[in-house]
Every structure is written in C-alpha cells, then in structure tokens.
Amino acid sequence: MTYTPEExxxxxxxxxxxxxxxxxxxxxxxxxxxxxxxxxxxxxxRATVLIINHEDYWPFRNGSKEFYDFAQxxxxxxxxxxxxQIDQLGNLNLIAIGEHxxxxxxxxxxxxxxxxxxxxxxxxxxxxxxxxxxxxERVDCVTSPGSSxxxxxxxxxxxxxVTPLAVLAFNPGSRRLELESVHPGLxxxxxxxxxxxxxxxxRGTPTTPPPTALDLAILRGPVRASLAKLYPIFALSAFLxx
Amino acid sequence: MGVPFLPVPGHVGSDYERLRPxxxxxxxxxxxxxxxxxxxxxxxxxFLHALQADTEGxxxxxxxxxxxxxxxxxxxxxxxxxxxxxxxxxxxxxxGVRLSGIHVTALVHAPGGAHPxxxxxxxxxxxxxxxxxxxxxxxxxxxxxxLQRYVFDLTxxxxxxGEAGLAALAP
Numbered sequence: 001m002t003y004t005p006e007e008x009x010x011x012x013x014x015x016x017x018x019x020x021x022x023x024x025x026x027x028x029x030x031x032x033x034x035x036x037x038x039x040x041x042x043x044x045x046r047a048t049v050l051i052i053n054h055e056d057y058w059p060f061r062n063g064s065k066e067f068y069d070f071a072q073x074x075x076x077x078x079x080x081x082x083x084x085q086i087d088q089l090g091n092l093n094l095i096a097i098g099e100h101x102x103x104x105x106x107x108x109x110x111x112x113x114x115x116x117x118x119x120x121x122x123x124x125x126x127x128x129x130x131x132x133x134x135x136x137e138r139v140d141c142v143t144s145p146g147s148s149x150x151x152x153x154x155x156x157x158x159x160x161x162v163t164p165l166a167v168l169a170f171n172p173g174s175r176r177l178e179l180e181s182v183h184p185g186l187x188x189x190x191x192x193x194x195x196x197x198x199x200x201x202x203r204g205t206p207t208t209p210p211p212t213a214l215d216l217a218i219l220r221g222p223v224r225a226s227l228a229k230l231y232p233i234f235a236l237s238a239f240l241x242x
Numbered sequence: 243m244g245v246p247f248l249p250v251p252g253h254v255g256s257d258y259e260r261l262r263p264x265x266x267x268x269x270x271x272x273x274x275x276x277x278x279x280x281x282x283x284x285x286x287x288x289f290l291h292a293l294q295a296d297t298e299g300x301x302x303x304x305x306x307x308x309x310x311x312x313x314x315x316x317x318x319x320x321x322x323x324x325x326x327x328x329x330x331x332x333x334x335x336x337x338g339v340r341l342s343g344i345h346v347t348a349l350v351h352a353p354g355g356a357h358p359x360x361x362x363x364x365x366x367x368x369x370x371x372x373x374x375x376x377x378x379x380x381x382x383x384x385x386x387x388x389l390q391r392y393v394f395d396l397t398x399x400x401x402x403x404g405e406a407g408l409a410a411l412a413p
Contacts (some may be wrong), residue, residue, distance in 0.1 A: 029322040061305045063310070064306075064307075065308050110256075110258075114253045115251050119251055143257070151274075152276050153251070153252040153275045153276075153277070232406075
C-alpha cells in the first residue's frame with residue numbers, strides 16, 4: 001500500500017492516544033493534529049481533543065493563560081512537542097543553536113514547553129527531519145529536560161519520538177531514548193546514520209506497523225477536511241488522494 | 243495582580259536557571275519541593291489593537307491573545323481599534339473578550355491597524371506583505387527600503403491603507 005511519510009507518522013501518533021483521555025495539540029503541529037483526529041475517529045471516540053485555535057476543537061476564550069492554567073493543574077494527559085534539537089536524554093532545545101549569546105540560529109523560545117513537558121502526563125516528540133543536526137548527542141540549550149531530580153514536582157515527561165524514519169521510546173529507568181522500531185523498508189544502520197547519538201535497541205529492530213487501509217481512508221477523508229480549517233497547505237500536501 | 247513575583251510550574255533543571263539569573267530557585271515553603279520564581283513584568287506602556295472599541299473606551303479583544311493581562315500589568319495602555327461602536331453594540335459582539343475602559347489610557351481609531359496581520363471579521367493575514375517584510379528585514383540596508391516605502395514616504399494612515407490594499411477601510 002502506498003502512503004506518505006506524514007500519513008505513516010500520523011498513524012503512529014494516533015496509536016498513542018488512549019480513549020477517554022484529554023489530548024492537546026499546540027501551535028505549528030499539523031502532524032499531531034492529524035494523528036489525534038484519526039484516533040478520535042477510530043479507537044478513541046471519547047477522548048477530549050484540544051487543537052489550539054481550531055474552531056471545532058478549542059474551547060478556551062481567555063487567551064493562552066486559560067490553556068496554560070488548565071495544563072498546570074494537570075488536566076492534559078497527552079501533549080506534543082518538537083525541538084530545534086533533541087538529544088538522547090530527551091532534552092529539547094527551542095532557544096538557540098550554538099552559543100546562547102552568539103547563536104548560529106535563534107529559535108523561537110520555549111513558550112509553554114518548559115512547563116508542559118513536566119505537567120502533561122505523556123509527551124510525544126515529533127520531527128519531520130531525522131538527521132544528525134536535529135538528533136544530537138547533547139542539545140546546545142536545554143529548554144525542557146527529559147527528566148528531573150525527585151525534588152522537582154513533575155507529573156509526566158517524554159514518552160515517544162516519532163520521525164519519518166523511526167519511533168524512539170523514552171526509558172524512565174535509564175532516562176534515555178531507545179529505538180522502538182524502524183519504519184518499513186529501513187534498516188537499523190540507516191536510522192543510526194541519521195542519528196547523532198548511539199542508538200540503543202534493547203528489543204532488536206522491529207518494523208513499525210504501517211498505516212492500515214482504514215487509517216488511510218480516515219486520514220484522507222474527514223481528517224484532511226478538518227485539518228484544512230487550520231492547516232490548509234498541510235492538508236493539501238500531506239495526504240494522497242482519497 | 244500587583245504581586246512582585248510568581249512561582250512557575252516546571253522549568254526547574256532547564257537552562258532558564260543559567261540564562262535568566264533573575265529567575266530564582268527556592269524550596270516551596272508548603273511542600274518543600276524546588277520551585278522557580280519569576281519577577282513580575284510591569285511595562286511602562288503597552289500598545290494593544292482591539293477588534294472594536296466603544297465610545298466609553300471599553301475594548302473588544304481577540305480571544306486568542308493575552309491582551310487583557312498585558313493591559314492590567316502596564317502603567318499606561320494605548321489602544322488602537324479597527325472600529326469604534328456604541329457601548330450597546332460592543333456588548334452584543336458575538337466574539338472577543340471585553341476589557342473595561344478603566345484600564346485604557348488612550349484610544350486611537352485605526353482601521354486596518356492590525357495589518358499585515360489579521361483582524362478577525364475585518365480582513366485576513368496579508369501573506370504577500372509578510373513575505374516582503376521578511377525578505378527586506380534580512381539586512382539593515384534593505385530594511386531601510388521597507389521603512390522608506392511603508393513609513394517615511396507616506397503622509398498619513400490613509401496613505402498606508404492605500405499601499406496595503408485596504409483603502410476601503412479608510413474612514
């Protein structure tokens with residue numbers, strides 16, 4: 001079956017959504033929005049879906065403060081982040097590439113990330129670029145650490161990383177990202193070459209299950225139509241014809 | 243709120259502690275856990291653009307923004323509004339959050355005042371203009387060209403609206 005990298009990533013993200021939980025999608029996150037909308041139409045019809053600024057999925061009427069306060073009270077079970085850099089400890093960098101005071105690239109800043117990474121129950125990281133410049137040994141600035149000492153109140157943290165090449169899982173024991181699966185047609189070596197830190201693969205190299213025919217039909221039909229209200233360019237380019 | 247600082251959830255263990263020395267780590271006196279404090283931001287002046295304002299100075303602001311917080315943190319608040327309406331019409335508006343005129347120091351009628359960003363119900367994002375801005379803002383020299391065309395060469399706001407393709411909004 002033919003599918004795009006975005007369709008595969010959305011299907012992988014959808015599997016992480018549990019029925020009945022509260023799932024929130026932040027800014028510039030069309031892929032998580034696609035995955036969550038797929039899950040809500042497939043196995044998680046009772047999930048509460050929040051997609052920032054989507055006319056059908058955003059109940060907050062008093063600015064970002066109302067949403068942040070909601071999250072700070074521990075009401076978000078699943079959230080999504082990306083990063084200019086992501087390292088093997090699950091640290092995210094949204095501040096700057098290079099030295100902070102003389103950066104090569106100034107990134108947009110953390111906004112809610114240094115809070116949501118602690119207060120959401122689980123966070124899935126996503127990047128549409130899986131290269132050694134993104135997946136680095138150690139991030140240049142830590143906007144949000146993957147784990148924290150026991151004196152720091154923390155409800156959640158990283159759960160998975162989803163890229164066009166592979167799925168990584170965060171091991172809370174070792175506090176490191178490990179390889180969970182490689183996408184169909186790829187080898188461990190190919191994913192390792194694209195990753196700037198040594199990949200640990202305690203369960204070997206399973207293949208990520210591809211999207212099913214039902215996944216693709218839902219993504220290319222109702223999910224595309226709903227996403228077009230917020231992400232019109234993504235909705236046109238990410239999916240194959242229904 | 244008028245408080246000197248607030249504790250913020252999360253953040254501890256990130257580089258914010260290193261990069262922002264004014265953020266202070268303390269033991270929460272109630273739980274004993276580590277918590278980061280951030281000092282209050284008290285702007286001398288804030289500038290807001292409202293969807294509508296009424297003749298009493300009350301504002302209708304976009305629901306997605308935190309302008310009400312910003313206004314209530316600032317000593318002086320200068321608001322511009324795309325439309326000036328009656329207090330009755332402002333109360334009936336179906337979208338937006340209201341900010342009492344008691345927080346507003348000065349109000350300017352500025353139709354098209356959100357351009358090149360959008361003003362809900364009035365005009366959308368001007369993507370071509372934002373692309374031009376990004377291109378010209380890449381260097382000081384080219385940014386002078388931008389300022390010359392859209393600021394210095396224009397006699398008044400009506401002329402800007404003409405340049406922006408929003409002449410129909412001019413009062």
